[in-house]
Amino acid sequence: MKIGILGTGMVGATIGNKLLQLGHQVKMGSRTANNEKAMKWVSENDASASQGTFSDAAAYGEVVFVCTKGEGTIDAIKAAGADNLNGKIVVDVSNPLDFSKGMPPSLYPALSNTNSLGEEIQKTVPGAKVVKTLNTMNCILMVNPTMVPGEHDQFICGNDEAAKAAVTDILKSFGWTSIIDLGDITGARATEMLLPIWVRLMMKFQSPQFNFKIVK
Amino acid sequence: MKIGILGTGMVGATIGNKLLQLGHQVKMGSRTANNEKAMKWVSENDASASQGTFSDAAAYGEVVFVCTKGEGTIDAIKAAGADNLNGKIVVDVSNPLDFSKGMPPSLYPALSNTNSLGEEIQKTVPGAKVVKTLNTMNCILMVNPTMVPGEHDQFICGNDEAAKAAVTDILKSFGWTSIIDLGDITGARATEMLLPIWVRLMMKFQSPQFNFKIVK
Numbered sequence: 001m002k003i004g005i006l007g008t009g010m011v012g013a014t015i016g017n018k019l020l021q022l023g024h025q026v027k028m029g030s031r032t033a034n035n036e037k038a039m040k041w042v043s044e045n046d047a048s049a050s051q052g053t054f055s056d057a058a059a060y061g062e063v064v065f066v067c068t069k070g071e072g073t074i075d076a077i078k079a080a081g082a083d084n085l086n087g088k089i090v091v092d093v094s095n096p097l098d099f100s101k102g103m104p105p106s107l108y109p110a111l112s113n114t115n116s117l118g119e120e121i122q123k124t125v126p127g128a129k130v131v132k133t134l135n136t137m138n139c140i141l142m143v144n145p146t147m148v149p150g151e152h153d154q155f156i157c158g159n160d161e162a163a164k165a166a167v168t169d170i171l172k173s174f175g176w177t178s179i180i181d182l183g184d185i186t187g188a189r190a191t192e193m194l195l196p197i198w199v200r201l202m203m204k205f206q207s208p209q210f211n212f213k214i215v216k
Numbered sequence: 217m218k219i220g221i222l223g224t225g226m227v228g229a230t231i232g233n234k235l236l237q238l239g240h241q242v243k244m245g246s247r248t249a250n251n252e253k254a255m256k257w258v259s260e261n262d263a264s265a266s267q268g269t270f271s272d273a274a275a276y277g278e279v280v281f282v283c284t285k286g287e288g289t290i291d292a293i294k295a296a297g298a299d300n301l302n303g304k305i306v307v308d309v310s311n312p313l314d315f316s317k318g319m320p321p322s323l324y325p326a327l328s329n330t331n332s333l334g335e336e337i338q339k340t341v342p343g344a345k346v347v348k349t350l351n352t353m354n355c356i357l358m359v360n361p362t363m364v365p366g367e368h369d370q371f372i373c374g375n376d377e378a379a380k381a382a383v384t385d386i387l388k389s390f391g392w393t394s395i396i397d398l399g400d401i402t403g404a405r406a407t408e409m410l411l412p413i414w415v416r417l418m419m420k421f422q423s424p425q426f427n428f429k430i431v432k
Binding site for chain 1: 317320325328329364365367368371396397398399403406407409412413415417420423425426427428429430431432
């Protein structure tokens with residue numbers, strides 16, 4: 001499958017590498033073409049990896065992963081372009097974390113509680129099928145669930161059932177076996193609000209190697 | 217031990233009953249003495265159970281549990297009185313849930329993200345030792361961890377280490393074996409922000425019989 005990735009940081013590169021391993025073709029997008037990190041990532045991979053602008057990556061992908069820092073997500077979506085994302089599956093992995101006051105971060109008030117970054121993306125590109133997932137963990141764990149032993153959970157939400165089913169297939173190809181569907185995209189409020197305890201636990205354990213499990 | 221409970225709802229009655237079973241003496245407090253629910257609770261128990269105003273319950277308890285609805289918590293604390301709570305352990309079980317826009321609730325913005333109900337109580341009664349715990353689950357589970365099979369977690373936070381140790385002993389007497397200390401009272405931001413996903417999971421499962429586990 002042709003997949004676009006918005007964002008050239010560790011999250012984008014990690015997901016991009018996993019998708020390449022699984023046989024997909026991946027274009028990494030940034031604010032400008034020939035971004036240094038994107039070029040490095042392309043140089044480390046075969047011809048299935050390419051790079052360009054946010055708009056290039058969005059136009060390229062049948063599925064587009066949003067792997068930007070939360071503060072830049074909406075600008076990246078606007079730069080990607082509503083026309084390029086129309087009708088496509090947009091997988092939002094980002095979080096509205098505000099690090100401006102130091103650690104631990106808070107969430108941007110306008111993007112939490114009664115809103116979420118997932119919903120804001122959906123409002124920004126109404127024609128896209130936004131699916132929120134993977135945002136409640138470290139990026140290594142996102143693509144390698146066995147990094148944490150035993151059973152633990154992946155969350156997913158979004159308005160379009162077929163899009164969620166397609167993303168669930170991708171998650172399964174990453175190795176996820178327990179995927180909890182929280183319903184429509186407003187479920188992003190709930191998973192993004194897991195970040196405050198995630199960050200505190202990460203600081204306590206001095207490791208991101210843990211995950212949530214819902215025990216019934 | 218003499219324990220005060222602020223709140224006459226299901227949470228207060230459930231915790232009160234457990235404390236009585238464990239041999240403690242418990243005074244349930246409400247806005248007014250002789251509250252109908254408090255009188256009923258007293259009538260169902262032996263002489264170890266008593267009732268009165270918030271102030272009466274706070275003056276009585278060596279430890280005081282806050283079991284009010286979040287919207288009424290700070291008023292209850294003020295009515296309990298800083299003098300009655302000075303130097304005492306105040307166990308905050310409440311959540312800043314705003315049900316005014318229906319289900320699922322949001323959190324009161326002034327009491328979340330960069331603040332919390334636990335912190336607001338601590339600011340309201342600086343001389344008290346506020347410990348936040350038990351707020352991330354149904355009240356039956358609070359006092360009966362085996363309601364959910366297997367291993368799962370209780371969270372605790374607060375500024376006073378000795379107070380947390382004393383509350384940890386109470387939690388152990390309830391049956392809790394895995395108790396995660398999130399540090400000072402600002403950790404209440406993290407555990408109160410678990411409520412949005414808790415409520416959505418409860419709606420999905422049509423049952424409150426579940427809990428969080430941190431898998432490492």
